[in-house]
Amino acid sequence: MGRVRRLSADVVEILRNLGFSTLTEIQRRAIPKVLGGRHVIIIAPTGSGKTEAAFLPVVNEITCNRLKPIAALYITPLRALNRDIFRRLKEFASKLNIQVEVRHGDTTQRRRRLIREKPPHVLITTPETLSLILVDKALRTHLRNVRYVIIDEFHDVLSSKRGSHLLADLERLRRVARSFQRIALSASIGDVNLVKEALAPSSVVDEAVLSTVRKANIVVKAPGLYGGKFLDKVDLISSLIRDYGSTIIFTNTRNEAEWLGSKILTKGFNVSVHHGSLSRVEREEVERRLRSGKVSAVIATSSLELGIDVGHVKGVIQVSSPRQAIKLLQRVGRSMHRVGLEARGVIVTDPMVDDILESLVIARRAISGDLEGLTPYLKPLDVLAHVVVGMGLEGASFKDVYETLTRSYPFRDLSEEDLSKVVELLVKLGYVRFNKGLISTTGRGRLYYLRRTMIVDTSRYSVIDAVSRTYLGDLDEEFVATSLSVDSLIVLAGRVWRVLSIDGDAFKVFVEPASEEEAFIPTWLGETIPVEYLVAREVCALRRLIAENRIPNHYLKLVERNTLSYAIDAISKHVKKGFHIP
CATH class of the missing domain: 1.10.10.10 (Winged helix-like DNA-binding domain superfamily/Winged helix DNA-binding domain)
Known part of the structure; x- marks a missing residue:
């Protein structure tokens, strides 16, 4: 391995022993900049080694300068990503006698107490938990030692109120730690200057950028005839799982994930469901099974979307339009998650013109790198x-x-x-x-x-398996009040359960496993995914091009012929009847 400026011999030797024979391109660019001491923004495609590009020089400096805990905060927007980062970094850090811990909403009270009593050198956390740590008297004392703050998936954080809160909290942290280096990581950002200004206003921010979008093979398909046989949505997804092997299937809502999970199970596949309303134990088990290859497919919401090293996933299926090119790129990027490999994904739409064309436009924009701009919330x-x-x-x-x-x-x-x-x-x-x-x-x-955060929330009931006495997940209070009663059948974690009792005082629903195939699909309150104006305008333009029989080649190669034919026929019939182009 070519030695990077100021990276210690101990760090290089440990990397060699762990099988790292060379640094990736983004690591060669970013590590010297991080070691230079200025704030840094690191931008590169998924699977290029951004995490190590930030973490290696930070660990290097903690070791060389014998920094006291808590020397670094590693902030990510997802608890699943917290766990993944911890798993990936703990072994390396331990060889340098550097302690790494995770603190977020899933962390047990016992673990939280141990972190207070013996804080780690590196604490991996979420934006919401940072807000809590800032007012924790025991931990606040150790925040004085913070010299580095790494923010992963910065583009995702920045475009929400969570990001506004986090950026304000970084200034609150300055009141305690005085001075620390900010390092932001992102797979794809359009306006780099905006991101630099948001990360550290009125400060010099270096950048390490690989401007190329990761190569991806993306195709849009809708239910229809395939090999002379009609495949509905579930059949089509099932055939893709057979083709890919290990697969992640992304849906835009939790209720759709549960519905699809229950349907795919009936096709004989070993599948699991993963979303934020399931218990920590359930989610961690699904992540473990996915990494170890013990599951054919995982059906997930955005809970598995960002940065997570999920093992050798061969392909990604997006169910219905992902609504945003940047979101599609992140999701498809979970497949073939290694340097130099091409990501693979299919968007399976409903047999609807709007869903097909919006998906096609977003696929085109994702592959071309025409990503949505960031719009930070100002003065919320x-x-x-x-x-x-x-x-x-x-x-x-x-x-x-x-x-x-x-x-x-x-x-x-x-x-x-x-x-x-x-x-x-x-x-x-x-x-x-x-x-x-x-x-x-x-x-x-x-x-x-x-008790309050910037994440949309509602009153919830805990669901308890009365047989094993284990906590399964949560249901929204409104769903329980309007849809459930004793003997109701519900789907949770992709499995069917029978309601035994509902305790309104304790906000608990007790269930037992059921063998029936049909059941209520829960609904949860959540935020809708917005569609950018430029995407909507391109969809309208594509409708007109189809009506005029002038479809550009860059669309044709991204869509199954039968799927495009369905949209062409629908628009042609509309026009022939004298109606305006929809």
Whole structure:
């Protein structure tokens, strides 16, 4: 391995012993920049080694400078990604006597207590848990030692209110740690300058960028005749699982994942379901089985979308339009997740013109690198209120809050008047007290801060398997109230369960395994995925091109002939009847 500037001999030797004979291109570009000490944005396709590009130089500096815990925070948007990062980095770090731990919503109370008593050198966490750590007195003391903050999948975080909160929290962290290096990782970003400014406003940010989009083979297919036999949606997905072998099937909603899981099981496949409303034990077991190749397919929502090394997955199936090119690229990128290998994916649509054409346009944009632009939330008042209450727990004045927040990108244009109005509202709600310029959080405000995040949530019932006494997952209160009663059959984790009892006081539903094939598919509250204006406009243009029989070749090679024929026939019949092009 060619030695990178300032990477210690110990680190290089451990890499050799672990089988790393050479660095990847992004690692060769990024490691010297991280070691240079400035903030860094690392952008490269999935499977190119970005994680190690950030982690190796950080571990190098922790070792060489004997930094105290907590020396580094590694922040990712998904708990599954937290676990994956931990699994990948722990062995390497341990050989340098560097402790790595994970702290997020799934972490047991016993583990949290151990982390407080003996904090690690590197703490892997989520944006929401960072907010909690900032007001944890035991851990806050150790945050003074933080010298590095790595943010994985930065593009995903930045385009949500979670990102606005995280960027504000980084400025809150500065009040404790004073100075630390920020390192952001992303597979694909359009406006690099915007990302650099958001990561560290008014600071120099270096970049290590591989501008090429990872090669991917993506095809759009709809139910229809294949080999002289009509295949419906489930049959078509089943045939693709047979062709690929190890497969991840992505859906846009949890209820669709459960429905499809229950249907694919009847086809004789060994499949599992993975989404955020299932228990930690269930999700971790599914991830383990996927990595070890003990499952034919996993049906997942965005819970497995980002950055996770899921083993030798041969192909990805996206069910219906993914709505965004960047999301499709991330999902298909879970397949053939190794340097130099081409990703493989199929979008299986409904037999509907809108779904087919939108999927085709998004596939074209994903392969061409025409990705959606980032639109960070600026001055979101719900985020502002939550941060103010948190800083009241830390002990802060109005001046402290204003100066801290206006250093962050989302709140750089915040006025003192707007902040004053939010503080007044929080006083009326009983969340804070405001006296002589000091903000102090009440007991009620503390509960609000600890229990509320920027993730859309609702009241939930825990589902308990009465036979094994194990917790299976959660159901929304509205679904339980409107759809369930004793003896109801429901699908959860892709399996059918019979409701034995419902405890409204304890918010628990007790179930037992059932052998029936038909059952209620739960519904959960969730955020819809928006479609960018440019995508919608291209779909409209494609309709017109089809009506005029002028379909460009770059679309033809991305869609099954029968599928495109269905859309052509539907639009042609529409036009022949004298209607406007839809």
